[in-house]
Amino acid sequence: MLALLSRRALGLAATLLAVSVLIFLVMDVLPGDPAAIMLGTSAQPETLAALRTQMGLDEPAVLRFLSWIGAAATGDLGQSYTYGVPVAGLIAERLAVTLPLACLAILLSMALAIPLGVLAASRQGRWPDALVTAFTQGSVALPNFWIGLLLILLFSVQLGWLPSGGFPGWQAGAGPALSALVLPAVALALPQAGILTRVTKTAVLDVLGEDFVRTARAKGLTRRAALWRHAVPNALVPVVTILGLQFTFLIAGSVLVENIFALPGVGRLAYQAFTQRDLIVMQSTVLFFAALVIVVNFLVDLAYLVLDPRLRGRGAA
CATH class of the missing domain: 1.10.3720.10 (MetI-like)
Known part of the structure; x- marks a missing residue:
């Protein structure tokens, strides 16, 4: 019984990790600048650069993913750009x-x-x-x-x-x-x-x-x-x-x-x-x-x- 539950729990964790990787790839790594999408085409270069720095987009993708999933594991899902709250x-x-x-x-x-x-x-x-x-x-x-x-x-x-x-x-x-x-x-x-x-x-x-x-x-x-x-x-x-x-x-x-x-x-x-x-x-x-x-x-x-x-x-x- 305990072994069965342990296998199911490990499968749950592996599935969640795979899904998080897929979400990150779709949102952050695929072609397109997330900061430009959020600010629109009329954004000033300085504002765009500041947002990219704020979102950590100037860091390697692997580090961004590890930072994001590590923060999410502790309940920190980031700061909303629109509302300015967690x-x-x-x-x-x-x-x-x-x-x-x-x-x-x-x-x-x-x-x-x-x-x-x-x-x-x-x-x-x-x-x-x-x-x-x-x-x-x-x-x-x-x-x-x-x-x-x-x-x-x-x-x-x-x-x-x-x-x-x-x-x-x-x-x-x-x-x-x-x-x-x-x-x-x-x-x-x-x-x-x-x-x-x-x-x-x-x-x-x-x-x-x-x-x-x-x-x-x-x-x-x-x-x-x-x-x-x-x-x-x-x-x-x-x-x-x-x-x-x-x-x-x-x-x-x-x-x-x-x-x-x-x-x-x-x-x-x-x-x-x-x-x-x-x-x-x-x-x-x-x-x-x-x-x-x-x-x-x-x-x-x-x-x-x-x-x-x-x-x-x-x-x-």
């Missing part, structure tokens, strides 16, 4: 919006998708299955930013129940803050719920065909009991895989939704850094997103060990 503080501040938004969206997705997937699997070929299939096809086909616009028109413009955008901050209270996150969370959750419903249905159907489920039924267990005691718990491994991928997508892929609802999250920070040509913030946010994906995948691997005892046995062997 990038780590900017990301931490924006995470106070993006992280609750992603958690709320994943909870909504799970609350909707898992019961619907189990229902469709237990009623395969009947009208509940047809309704669930129609829901999954519609939710996957609609982009989340378009769903967000529809939600604004209905619940903000027409009914006036929820705010159409902006974030009052957690200092204004949990009620106003959560109400500002409801519509964007629904817009993010619906497409993901469609995907998760399909995965849940397929996983439950696969388990229902296993011998141990038929044996449980032959011993007198009701269909409902066999479904929830045996089929659903054993179908959670592929569901957990999709949940891990969806959580990272909801954090790293919420750029459009955060901009539609004017939420000051990490996705909007990345978009603003791109429009303002703040390459230091862009580089740091991409590294943060990559590290987040790698860490979440590692946590999903740990969840496998908890859900599937066979994997623990292989690790011990």
Whole structure:
């Protein structure tokens, strides 16, 4: 068990190092002057030279990479050229919006998708299955930013129940803050719920065909009991895989939704850094997103060990 975890941790560190090298190559080493990109073509030579010195661009690429990755390992992601503050503080501040938004969206997705997937699997070929299939096809086909616009028109413009955008901050209270996150969370959750419903249905159907489920039924267990005691718990491994991928997508892929609802999250920070040509913030946010994906995948691997005892046995062997 410990050896398996050690191998996974070493793989995580190696993957993160490889990703950081790739990010550095794309941002710093490929043709083009980062300082000129940030200042524009009309920048004065003296200003350009000063920025190049400030960014360390007059040093060899290897030294720049070692300096950058060493500082990042200690939590120092550099100084934003646009805002004039540490990038780590900017990301931490924006995470106070993006992280609750992603958690709320994943909870909504799970609350909707898992019961619907189990229902469709237990009623395969009947009208509940047809309704669930129609829901999954519609939710996957609609982009989340378009769903967000529809939600604004209905619940903000027409009914006036929820705010159409902006974030009052957690200092204004949990009620106003959560109400500002409801519509964007629904817009993010619906497409993901469609995907998760399909995965849940397929996983439950696969388990229902296993011998141990038929044996449980032959011993007198009701269909409902066999479904929830045996089929659903054993179908959670592929569901957990999709949940891990969806959580990272909801954090790293919420750029459009955060901009539609004017939420000051990490996705909007990345978009603003791109429009303002703040390459230091862009580089740091991409590294943060990559590290987040790698860490979440590692946590999903740990969840496998908890859900599937066979994997623990292989690790011990």
